[in-house]
Amino acid sequence: MEAHGRAREVDWSPLRGVLQGTVITPGDERLVLANKQFAAGQPIAPPQALVRCRSTPDVRRTLEFLREHALPFSVRSGGHCFADLSTRAPVIVDLAELNHVTCRDGVAVVGPGALSGDVSRSLATEGRVVPTGGCPRVGMGGLSLVGGFGFLGRRHGLTSDQVERLRVVLADGSEVHASRDEAPDLFWALRGSGTAGLGIVTELTLRTFPLEGLTVCNGRWPLTEAAALMALWQHHAPEADPDVNLELGLVAPDDPEAPCHVELFGVLLGSDARVAGHRETLARWLGPLAKDLRLWNLAPAEAADYVVGLLDHEVSPAWLPSLPYRHTGYQFTRSNFFDAPLSPESIRACVEQFEADRRYAQFRELELIPWGGAYARPDASSSFLHRGARMMLRHTATVGSRSTEALREHGRAWVDASRETVLRHANGHVYQGYADTRLDRFHHAYYGDRLGRLQRIKQKYDPENVFRNAQTLALP
Ligand SMILES: Cc1cc2nc3c(=O)[nH]c(=O)nc-3n(C[C@H](O)[C@H](O)[C@H](O)COP(=O)(O)OP(=O)(O)OC[C@H]3O[C@@H](n4cnc5c(N)ncnc54)[C@H](O)[C@@H]3O)c2cc1C
Known part of the structure; x- marks a missing residue:
């Protein structure tokens, strides 16, 4: 694939001469550092330059150089933007080495x-x-x-x-x-x-x-339980004690022959006595499904790994692809915030859609994220909008780096169709962390008033x- 085509040549040597970091240009194999694990929709052309800054003065000098040459650029820290805004640019100002x-x-x-x-x-x-x-x-x-x-x-x-x-x-x-x-x-x-x-x-x-240490909670059931669990979860999880943080996930493996499942996962925090109380409450709302719950008590060091995803939902070391990413897969994500629960009809439609027309090499995930607790703290001191929401739903389809355009399109279409099943209940706002370039009024969705x-x-x-x-x- 051709690098971003700004036809004119740029002489990077003046910038190289003043940077503590590096300027990586096409032909240098380190340009692989510009790759990300998943792109949204389309392949990403390699940049004309990846400027790896190592200090604040590096950032200032880089900005001065880019302004002088009128070069469009993006700013990238971890590169995980769902809309690729940090990576899809002729020049990437990369802050990965500013990592103290x-x-x-x-x-x-x-x-x-x-x-x-x-x-x-x-x-x-x-x-x-x-x-x-x-x-x-x-x-x-x-x-x-x-x-x-x-x-x-x-x-x-x-x-x-x-x-x-x-x-x-x-x-x-x-x-x-x-x-x-x-x-x-x-x-x-x-x-x-x-x-x-x-x-x-x-x-x-x-x-x-x-x-502190914490208790990890995990339950897994066949998809036939998904509608019942979604109905229970959306009433209880967003209103639970702030020390209870449980997500619900519907998962469709990338082999259509493999069954889908629904999973409850997350943490119970606090003293042993408080965790025992949270367990009782949870068992009450889950009813007979509670017998399939598993719990693990983690010491503080393991807790630090679990909360950031270094341990998976069943507390085994999480699989992480090797850096730098040699190949880029594709991930399609859309989401909405909700102020009120979903209707039974929407839940039914959403679960039906989840299983519909699955494809080989396409992974699907529906994630239900509880809000409330400390997120709801009235706060006029920052621009973050979504304080009053009840929950967030994220619809994700993932396909590999060798997928065809048709498979990618199919993944994108499934995400749209899944989102559509619940859209009428959404509050019109979208998490800016789940950047979505297909929103009509994205500024309103992220920032509201x-x-x-x-x-x-x-x-x-x-x-x-x-x-x-x-x-x-x-x-x-
Ligand atoms: C696999 C995955 C899992 C995720 N899980 C969660 C989660 O559990 N919770 C959650 O809240 N979010 C989650 N996110 C969303 C994530 O928080 C956002 O995408 C976030 O913007 C990524 O930060 P980054 O530095 O890695 O991204 P980048 O792609 O580097 O940056 C994203 C954008 O932020 C701006 N930016 C970045 N750095 C700077 C800077 N130093 N100065 C000024 N602007 C800057 C730029 O506009 C850039 O385009 C997840 C995303 C992915 C892909």
């Missing part, structure tokens, strides 16, 4: 390129934890800007709720710190604005919590629209 992690007096300072799994392990050695998501390879940069939900979220809140201070390189190349006392408008905006393009975050200071204020902040900090991709904020 330190922790002192319960406060963590991390680089945006630090991966959630590495942060969790590093903090665990200090007996601390920060709530993150369930994928160990997501970067702290992207995660802290979109929100960041996960197994500790109903107790402690989002990853972005823990951010105390951000170091940011602005569009004009200047550097600011954003906190409650410094550039408070930018601080408000960044924590929840996701891919909005307000500046490049080069360091994050985060509050942490004492790391925060949009106007965010646009004014964009105008103030990036009046020339230097940071732009398909979903950055438009100037007012």
